[in-house]
Amino acid sequence: MQTVIAFIVIFGSLVFFHELGHFLFAKRAGIMVREFAIGMGPKIFGMTKGDTLYTLRLLPIGGYVRMAGDDLDTVELQPGYRVGLIMNEDNVVEKIILNQNSQHPNILFMEVERADLEHDLWIEGYDEDEKLVRYNVSRTTVVVENGKETMIAPYDRQFNAKTVGQRAMTIFAGPLFNFILAFFIFIVAALLQGIPTYEPIITEVVDDGIAQMAGMQAGDYVKELNGQPITTWQELSKTVNESYGKKIDMVVERDGKEVALVMTPKTLEDEKGKKYGQIGVMYQTPYEKASIVQSVQLAAEKTYDTTIMIFQLLGKLVTGQLSIDNLSGPVGIYKTTEAVAADGIFYLMHWAGLLSINLGIMNLLPLPALDGGRLLFFGYEAVRGKPIDRQKEGLVHLVGIVLLMILMVVVTWNDIQRFFF
Structure with missing residues (x-):
């Protein structure tokens, strides 16, 4: 149960901050956010505030921010539709009901002739007396169909109406917030645990x-x-690893006195046949109390070092030095979280920071369906001077989603074999 809670809290936090980045910069750009969701699948909780539905969904494997105009959700009224209109006190339409059987004391029925619910905001058609009438439509008008309410999205509030820079920043903000989250996790860990x-x-x-x-x-x-004098464990470890089969003269301090020792590290080999030395000691990093400045500095260094490490591993994956068997999916992350949680809260915090940076980097990869893939399209649009056809871009992202799902299945199967068989 402890592992389950730790996994949900960590993964939920990473997803929340990632989507929060998208959400805040979408709002900043004036984009209507229809839904802010944590989790995927069936909704278990929902709350509407303003024009955004905030939901918690059953499967803790992701999340999303659904923006107006970004998912082809714009409302269209075709000629011949029979609709009911509810007006406000200024005789402006505030609700359009597509169900002809709706009962409302002030409803006006109309057969739609034409409508513009994005730019000039009006609806025109024939009333029950066969008279052609035209009404202005409010910017917050709600369209009701089969009990589901959808607020119209004026074009200036749609994702694709914004500049390339605003759209790119809205997408980039998700991974950016994962780096920011990791940075603050490392700061808190340093303040509580100290610096090594x-x-x-x-x-x-x-x-x-x-x-x-x-x-x-x-x-x-x-x-x-x-x-030769040494001051760090890394120096000791490096010398021992490189001195397999060779004598080492050591001087140690014990109870205030210096003691001379001589030993020859045992020769071992790793999986690739590379030899290294071992003397049979255990080490636990000592920590000392850290100031805020020291904590910030350490967090910045750890964020940078972790980022470089992940890019190096990606480079090895691309060049074939690492195989796909080295990748882990949700099962692998869960099992690692289980092992890390057993070592204590500080190990868990550092693991969460590493995962957050990893999530940020993975999303920035220039692959279809990922944030990096979308940023690549924005860059091409900026150079080309006009956007790529949305249907073609959508098809590329769809193919990307399918390939990512296949990769996820393969990685998950590898995890299952590794941990359970």
Whole structure:
């Protein structure tokens, strides 16, 4: 249950902040947001505020911000439609009802001849006396069909009416907010946990290992290796890894005294046959209290280093140095979350930050159906001077969605085999 809660909270937070980025910049650009959804699938909760429906959906595997004009949801009234009109006190249409059986004391019925619900906002048709009439339509007019209400979206409030820069920023803001979220998670973790000192202090010595046989003890502070002073665990680890089969002269500080030790790291091989040394010690990073400035600096460094690391892994994936078997989907993320949660809240916070950056980068990849793919189209539009045909762009994104679904199925199946078989 602890893992389930941790997974939902982490994944829900990542999705929420991603979609919040899209939402805030859409609002800033004056775009009507029809729905802000967390989760996918059937709706389990919904609340309308202003012109936006806020929903929580059953499957915690994503979310979306549905913007007017971005999903071909514009309302069209075809000639011959028989509609009911409800007017406000200024005789302006505020509700259009497509159900002819609707009962309302002030409803006016009309057979539509023409209508413009995007630009000039009017509707024209024949009333019950066969007289041609025309009414202005409010910018907040609601169209009712089979009990479902949809507010019209004047063209200036539609996604595609905005400049290339406004649309691009609205799409880019999602991944951007994932980086911002990770940055703040790392700040909070540093303030609560402190900053790592990376001092080369031995936490635990493995029984019957090389280090124990050489006389090393838990708590030893390694000061010198082969006559050279060191100050970090990384220096110790690097020397040991590279000194397989070779003698190392060490000086450690123990109870205020210096003790000389000599040991030869055991030679091991990794999966690719590369040799490395091991002496049989455990390490746990020491931490010291951090100021706000130090926490911000550490968070910036960690955000940068994590970003570079993920890009390097992507590069290896593209060049074939990593296979698709190294990718993880929801099952793999869940199992890793389970392992990380067992190590404590700080490990969980760092894992959430890494996932947030990973989500931001994945969405920025220039692939159809992803934010990066849409940004690529915007860039092409900016150079070309006019947008690509929406149907052609939609077809490209549809193909992208299908390919991503296939990839997700393959990755999930690999996860299932890895963890359960």
